[in-house]
Amino acid sequence: MNRRTLLSTAAATLVGTTLATGAFAAAHGDKVKVGFIFVGPIGDGGWTYEHNKGRLAVEEAFGDKVETVYQESVPEGADAERAITQMALSGANLIFTTSFGYMDPTINVAAKFPDVKFEHATGFKRSDNVGVYSARFYEGRAIQGHIAGKMTKSNKIGYIASFPIPEVIRGINSAYIHAKKANPDVEFSVIWAYTWFDPAKESDAARALIENGADVILQHTDSTAPQAAAQEKGNVITFGQASDMAEYAPMPRVSSIIDNWSPYYIERVQAVMDGTWESDDTWDGIGSGMVGIGEISDAVPADVKAEALELKDRIAAGDYHPFTGPLNKQDGSVWLAEGETAPDGDLLGMNFYVEGLTGDIPN
Amino acid sequence: MIRMERRAQPSRVWTALTPVLAVMLTMVVGGIMFALLGKPPLDAIRTIFWDPLFHPQFAAYSRPQLLVKAGPLILIAIGLSLGFRAGIWNIGAEGQYIVGAICGAGMGLAVYPTTSPLIFPAMVLAGAFGGWLWAMIPAFLKVRFGTNEILVSLMLVYVAEALLASASQKLLRNPDGMGFPGSRNFQQYPAAHNGEILANSGLHWGVLAAFVAVIFAYVLLTRHIQGFNIRLTGEAPRAARFSGVSPARIIFLCLGFGGALAGAAGLFEVSGPAGQISIDFNSGYGFTAIIVAFLGRLHPVGILLAGLLMALTYIGGELAQLMLGVPGASIQLFQGMLLFFLLATDVFTNFRVRFGKTEIA
Numbered sequence: 164m165n166r167r168t169l170l171s172t173a174a175a176t177l178v179g180t181t182l183a184t185g186a187f188a189a190a191h192g193d194k195v196k197v198g199f200i201f202v203g204p205i206g207d208g209g210w211t212y213e214h215n216k217g218r219l220a221v222e223e224a225f226g227d228k229v230e231t232v233y234q235e236s237v238p239e240g241a242d243a244e245r246a247i248t249q250m251a252l253s254g255a256n257l258i259f260t261t262s263f264g265y266m267d268p269t270i271n272v273a274a275k276f277p278d279v280k281f282e283h284a285t286g287f288k289r290s291d292n293v294g295v296y297s298a299r300f301y302e303g304r305a306i307q308g309h310i311a312g313k314m315t316k317s318n319k320i321g322y323i324a325s326f327p328i329p330e331v332i333r334g335i336n337s338a339y340i341h342a343k344k345a346n347p348d349v350e351f352s353v354i355w356a357y358t359w360f361d362p363a364k365e366s367d368a369a370r371a372l373i374e375n376g377a378d379v380i381l382q383h384t385d386s387t388a389p390q391a392a393a394q395e396k397g398n399v400i401t402f403g404q405a406s407d408m409a410e411y412a413p414m415p416r417v418s419s420i421i422d423n424w425s426p427y428y429i430e431r432v433q434a435v436m437d438g439t440w441e442s443d444d445t446w447d448g449i450g451s452g453m454v455g456i457g458e459i460s461d462a463v464p465a466d467v468k469a470e471a472l473e474l475k476d477r478i479a480a481g482d483y484h485p486f487t488g489p490l491n492k493q494d495g496s497v498w499l500a501e502g503e504t505a506p507d508g509d510l511l512g513m514n515f516y517v518e519g520l521t522g523d524i525p526n
Numbered sequence: 527m528i529r530m531e532r533r534a535q536p537s538r539v540w541t542a543l544t545p546v547l548a549v550m551l552t553m554v555v556g557g558i559m560f561a562l563l564g565k566p567p568l569d570a571i572r573t574i575f576w577d578p579l580f581h582p583q584f585a586a587y588s589r590p591q592l593l594v595k596a597g598p599l600i601l602i603a604i605g606l607s608l609g610f611r612a613g614i615w616n617i618g619a620e621g622q623y624i625v626g627a628i629c630g631a632g633m634g635l636a637v638y639p640t641t642s643p644l645i646f647p648a649m650v651l652a653g654a655f656g657g658w659l660w661a662m663i664p665a666f667l668k669v670r671f672g673t674n675e676i677l678v679s680l681m682l683v684y685v686a687e688a689l690l691a692s693a694s695q696k697l698l699r700n701p702d703g704m705g706f707p708g709s710r711n712f713q714q715y716p717a718a719h720n721g722e723i724l725a726n727s728g729l730h731w732g733v734l735a736a737f738v739a740v741i742f743a744y745v746l747l748t749r750h751i752q753g754f755n756i757r758l759t760g761e762a763p764r765a766a767r768f769s770g771v772s773p774a775r776i777i778f779l780c781l782g783f784g785g786a787l788a789g790a791a792g793l794f795e796v797s798g799p800a801g802q803i804s805i806d807f808n809s810g811y812g813f814t815a816i817i818v819a820f821l822g823r824l825h826p827v828g829i830l831l832a833g834l835l836m837a838l839t840y841i842g843g844e845l846a847q848l849m850l851g852v853p854g855a856s857i858q859l860f861q862g863m864l865l866f867f868l869l870a871t872d873v874f875t876n877f878r879v880r881f882g883k884t885e886i887a
Contacts, residue, residue, distance in 0.1 A: 240801070267801060357691050
């Protein structure tokens with residue numbers, strides 16, 4: 164251990180001790196204080212909006228027994244570490260950090276506040292007082308893919324992807340597999356937007372895909388700009404992302420994947436109240452309600468809607484896994500044998516396309 | 527009848543007074559805004575300006591954080607102020623900051639995981655060089671083709687952001703990061719980590735560099751011939767040319783300084799408080815530093831104070847969000863007011879208010 168690390172460890176211990184006392188004192192008040200760190204503004208209409216709905220649900224469920232605080236538009240990086248520390252200092256007992264980029268800051272702050280519980284969304288680093296949680300959005304993508312495959316007339320489906328990370332690649336694969344099952348002639352074109360939220364870029368991407376003949380647009384970005392672009396064009400269908408985006412129903416938005424964090428947030432707050440909270444790794448899907456499927460609009464024929472709902476029920480019941488073999492990788496090598504389902508490890512680190520998808524994943 | 531009369535010389539009294547007046551006006555109008563949002567205005571103002579320094583629960587942590595937040599702002603603003611004094615408008619410090627961070631971090635990651643006391647100094651040099659190089663583009667284009675450095679340097683910010691996205695997903699991506707974008711974390715690489723020099727003080731090498739830059743700029747502007755040339759070019763360009771000051775040289779000098787300091791600031795941030803290169807590692811320091819430079823009247827000591835004040839509003843703003851639940855956007859509005867009132871009250875520096883009938887000249 165060199166001098167520099169020695170000093171900073173000493174500092175961490177010092178800060179930790181002085182600060183933890185404050186947090187501890189607050190924990191003995193009547194209320195459980197729950198904090199949220201948001202990456203966007205709470206009015207973004209997508210990712211942060213849904214997390215904030217979860218916060219409001221916690222307030223509603225527990226009334227006087229909880230107090231919630233939040234900080235919005237917290238940049239990922241140095242500012243995040245300060246924001247989380249200040250929240251812990253203010254006496255929060257449980258803190259949800261709701262974006263991938265808060266992973267290292269959350270782990271750092273958690274080490275200084277052993278009595279505060281932390282929950283980090285979509286990451287993979289855990290410790291005694293840091294749990295992680297995410298949703299199996301790929302289950303929703305399967306239903307989307309099915310509807311898309313049935314609805315397309317040009318057999319061209321456009322996909323606006325954000326960043327080439329496993330989460331996004333899973334979504335593309337899942338949608339493709341089920342679109343292909345519904346309609347063997349479908350082709351996917353993927354545009355990488357390199358953003359989670361940028362209405363101008365997303366709109367450009369949607370227009371480019373439509374120009375190339377796509378009549379279904381799937382998106383893994385959070386704004387409603389692709390919906391607006393599709394509406395302008397007419398005869399192009401879309402799906403809401405993260406939030407229902409019902410203002411674009413019944414056309415172009417024919418359904419949606421909704422992130423529903425409320426049940427999970429309520430459950431975890433309850434665990435802290437009961438003293439039963441433990442660090443764990445939660446990855447829930449349609450079954451628990453963490454992934455919701457928005458109302459399938461009348462623009463979808465009744466038989467397709469019925470099939471989609473049946474698929475949803477089978478996934479929810481655990482009778483069907485969206486990644487069930489036989490499935491090959493893009494290069495033709497075998498991934499899953501007949502009847503085999505994908506292990507979570509493969510899904511968490513997914514960095515390949517399945518057979519049939521064209522183009523390369525940027526890396 | 528009220529009229530404005532141009533002063534023969536900018537008023538020294540008002541030059542010193544306007545920042546104070548601007549802060550007070552911001553408090554008053556900001557207080558009204560908080561009241562309209564249904565928040566207690568006095569509490570909000572106190573939380574922003576007082577609590578980061580003296581709150582029993584937070585101050586022990588947030589006081590050192592003031593230095594962490596102010597360090598890069600001061601370092602960048604000092605570099606920018608030299609150019610602004612000469613009438614060279616480098617608006618692209620954000621881009622120079624990003625490129626500096628990429629070059630410096632790349633330098634450190636290239637030799638990972640070796641340990642040598644020379645790694646960190648080499649990273650600082652690489653960072654300053656990266657920022658300098660990025661600033662040389664608008665400098666060269668201006669000298670050679672007469673392009674507008676405001677536009678070129680600003681547009682290069684967007685190019686730098688694209689470079690950053692690419693670097694964090696390809697070139698500098700953490701091989702052990704499970705395919706997620708973002709580089710290795712320098713906190714786990716002690717030889718390249720910009721840690722605190724004194725434990726729990728917030729004082730890292732970048733903050734120290736900012737203090738040194740303040741002194742350096744002060745000496746340069748008051749004692750050195752190049753500093754005189756810079757001031758002369760800004761205040762009387764014709765006189766400067768007659769006395770043999772080469773405009774091209776001043777352009778290269780000012781943009782070079784600005785770029786190198788912004789690049790170094792980027793490196794100090796990425797290897798210290800931020801810890802890693804990630805897609806949105808930059809958080810607007812390069813743009814905020816422009817406000818800091820003007821708030822500090824382009825004077826080195828003024829910039830030092832302005833940087834600390836700006837940091838105070840950031841950290842106080844965060845506390846206000848946390849404790850009073852004010853929206854994040856209202857804090858940005860509050861900071862915007864500060865610049866607005868500063869520019870508005872600036873009028874008194876150059877003009878005198880006269881009451882009474884218009885005199886016939």
